[in-house]
Amino acid sequence: MTKIAPFKALRPVRDKVHLVATRPYYSYKKNVLKAKLEDNPYTFLRIINPEFNSEKKTKPNSKERFELVMDKYKEFIDEGILIKDSQAHIYIYRQTKNGHEFTGIVAGACVEEYENDLIKKHEATLTSREAMFTNYLDIVGYNAEPVLLSYPHEQRIDELLIHCTSARPEYEFTTTDRIKHEVWVLSEQDSLSIINAFELLPATYIADGHHRSASSAGLKKHRQSKGTSQFPNEDFFLAFFIDETRLKILEFNRLVKTLNKLTGDEFLNHLRKSFKIVPLSKAEKPAHEHQMTMCLEGKWYQLDCKPDIIDESHPVRCLDAEILTQSVLTPILGINDLKTDENIEFISGAESISTFEEKIIKGKFKVGFVLFPASIEQVKKVADNQMIMPPKSTWVEPKMRSGLTIYNINE
Numbered sequence: 001m002t003k004i005a006p007f008k009a010l011r012p013v014r015d016k017v018h019l020v021a022t023r024p025y026y027s028y029k030k031n032v033l034k035a036k037l038e039d040n041p042y043t044f045l046r047i048i049n050p051e052f053n054s055e056k057k058t059k060p061n062s063k064e065r066f067e068l069v070m071d072k073y074k075e076f077i078d079e080g081i082l083i084k085d086s087q088a089h090i091y092i093y094r095q096t097k098n099g100h101e102f103t104g105i106v107a108g109a110c111v112e113e114y115e116n117d118l119i120k121k122h123e124a125t126l127t128s129r130e131a132m133f134t135n136y137l138d139i140v141g142y143n144a145e146p147v148l149l150s151y152p153h154e155q156r157i158d159e160l161l162i163h164c165t166s167a168r169p170e171y172e173f174t175t176t177d178r179i180k181h182e183v184w185v186l187s188e189q190d191s192l193s194i195i196n197a198f199e200l201l202p203a204t205y206i207a208d209g210h211h212r213s214a215s216s217a218g219l220k221k222h223r224q225s226k227g228t229s230q231f232p233n234e235d236f237f238l239a240f241f242i243d244e245t246r247l248k249i250l251e252f253n254r255l256v257k258t259l260n261k262l263t264g265d266e267f268l269n270h271l272r273k274s275f276k277i278v279p280l281s282k283a284e285k286p287a288h289e290h291q292m293t294m295c296l297e298g299k300w301y302q303l304d305c306k307p308d309i310i311d312e313s314h315p316v317r318c319l320d321a322e323i324l325t326q327s328v329l330t331p332i333l334g335i336n337d338l339k340t341d342e343n344i345e346f347i348s349g350a351e352s353i354s355t356f357e358e359k360i361i362k363g364k365f366k367v368g369f370v371l372f373p374a375s376i377e378q379v380k381k382v383a384d385n386q387m388i389m390p391p392k393s394t395w396v397e398p399k400m401r402s403g404l405t406i407y408n409i410n411e
Contacts, residue, residue, distance in 0.1 A: 002118070002151065002201040005108035005236045006088035006191050010142070010406040011183075013083055016042050018173040020081060021181065021401040024145060025049065042081055044144065044403030047072045061132050066139040073140060082406065090191035091405050092164055093240060095398045096180040102246055102398040103161055105194060106146060106183075106405050108236030109204070111217050118203045119149065120383035123210040133215030134222055143216070143238035143407040146400050147209030150244040150376065156197045157243070164190050171404070183404060198241070205383055207247060207396045213237065219409070231410050238407035240400055244376045250349030251371040252392040254324065255359055257343045259366045260334045264297050267332065267367070274327040275303040283353045286372040290320060293370045295360045303369075315381045320371050321390040328369075338391040348395035349373060 012020035019042035025033060028045075036043055037052045050068035051057055058064040076082045091106035113119050137143070151157075164184055171183040186194065206213055216237035223229035259267050271277060275292075280300040286293050290305040309327050311317040317326070329335040335344050345365070347356055353370070360368050374394055382389050 002198045002204055003110045003113060004090070004105070004195055004198045004239075004241065005110070006090050006195070007108050007233065007236070007238075007407055008085045008088050008411065009091065009106075010077065010082045010084045010408060011404060012042075012081060014171065016081055017171045017404070018175070020044050020076075021175075021404045023399065024402055027399070047076060047144075048402075061136075063135070063139065066136050069136075070140045073142065084408075085185070087188070088191075089188075090186045090194045092161065092184040092186065093404065094165065094169075094180075094182040096182075097178075097398065100248065102242060102248075103165065104240050104242030104246070105157075105161075105198075106238070106240050107194075108233070108407065109147065109149060109213075109239035109241075111220050111235050111237065113204075114213055114217050114237075117386070119213065120203055120205045120380070121210055121213075122206070122379055122383040122387070122389045124388045125211050125214045129211050130214045130218055133211055134218035137215055137219045137409060138222060141408065141410040143212070143409065145209075145212070145402040146238045146240035146405075147212050147216075148207040148396065148398070148400060149204045149209075149239045149241050150207045150247055151198075151201050151204045151241055153243050153245050154197065154200055156200065157194070160190070160193055160197055164194075181401065181404070204241065205244070205380055207242075207379075208399075209239075233407070233409050233411045236407075238405070240398075242398075244380075247376060248397040249373050249376060249379070250395040250397070251373040252321070252346045252348055252395055253356060253371055254329070254369045255345045255347060255356075255365040256329070256333055256335070256367050256369075257345075257365050258333065260332065262332075267296065268301075270332045271303065271328065274306055274309045276306065278302040278304070283357045285353060285370055289372050290323070291372060292320060292324065295357055295368045295370075297366060298361050315378070315385050316387050316389070319374060319378060319382075319390060319393065321374070321393045324369055324371065325390060333367075346392040350395055350397070 019040055022044045025045055025048050037045055037049060046052065047069060050072040093106050094101055094103040109119060164186055169182040170185045174180045220234050223234060280302055283300055284293050290310060292303045294301045294303055305323060309323055316322050335341045338344060356368060359365055
């Protein structure tokens with residue numbers, strides 16, 4: 001059984017929604033972020049960056065900075081840029097990118113289910129980052145970017161989505177990255193039907209947003225320990241629920257700055273112990289699982305894993321990202337910690353293969369590895385066994401917008 005909750009969203013007025021909603025601030029290059037902050041007084045980025053154009057600066061992630069964020073958020077409400085729904089609703093959000101529709105449900109996800117592993121995880125969280133987000137939520141009092149949760153295909157939910165999206169959406173706009181966004185505000189009856197349909201689901205899975213989920217659970221514990229827990233909304237957090245068959249999972253590819261004092265030929269000889277190597281005439285992506293492609297000093301190769309380095313009985317050790325780490329990155333290239341080693345960088349599969357190749361040709365990197373994407377079945381198997389995926393294993397779409405349906409924690 002999966003419990004979801006309707007909520008009274010704070011959301012942009014219709015004529016400004018395309019100006020308010022934004023990608024997360026960390027996804028923008030510095031010059032683009034600066035231009036958006038300068039040119040758009042309505043962007044949600046102004047809330048997240050409250051000191052823009054101010055001479056007074058506070059320390060990042062400090063109580064003082066978070067209080068300024070809260071003040072700016074209240075300013076948007078006072079100016080009528082954000083309005084609050086008078087009744088609790090379930091919302092439907094659809095994102096259309098390159099012809100692919102990501103349609104799902106925006107609702108509250110249950111903190112208790114998160115703690116009881118009915119919202120399943122596949123990624124470890126950093127304690128320091130989790131604590132920072134918990135402190136942030138405690139001060140600002142809202143969730144603005146939904147956690148992305150997937151659920152097993154359920155026909156009844158599909159039927160309800162088709163029914164509810166047959167009406168005209170409350171919001172319909174296209175952003176400059178050519179992505180179309182639509183939001184429906186469901187009636188009380190349709191909201192109840194969705195809630196009841198979700199009770200058929202045994203569990204959901206975090207596709208993106210492990211730290212945000214953990215910090216929401218941490219906030220509940222923090223306030224309970226202080227005796228300040230008082231709001232029903234603390235029992236839930238903002239989430240976007242999407243059918244796992246609608247998710248798009250891409251790979252995270254690896255770029256390495258060093259060959260660990262080996263020549264190109266010496267490195268290839270080491271690889272031959274674990275892979276069958278075939279030279280390629282041009283840049284290519286791997287065709288199937290347990291095949292990788294490699295750009296070594298500007299030349300491309302196909303690497304097929306030999307059977308003895310694949311452990312199909314283990315949910316993590318059978319993953320190509322882990323095979324690469326255990327067979328190449330650590331023993332040959334000396335990279336022992338993918339999270340901290342400065343010799344490795346990651347580029348998502350959303351980037352073109354030519355962009356990947358260009359980074360090596362320019363000379364900053366010696367070698368790069370293109371992986372075959374993990375499947376949702378592999379991700380779920382790791383989560384079901386309470387294990388952890390290797391760092392930067394998946395790039396999951398859709399990427400959510402901040403500021404479309406804001407969840408008020410203090411209610």
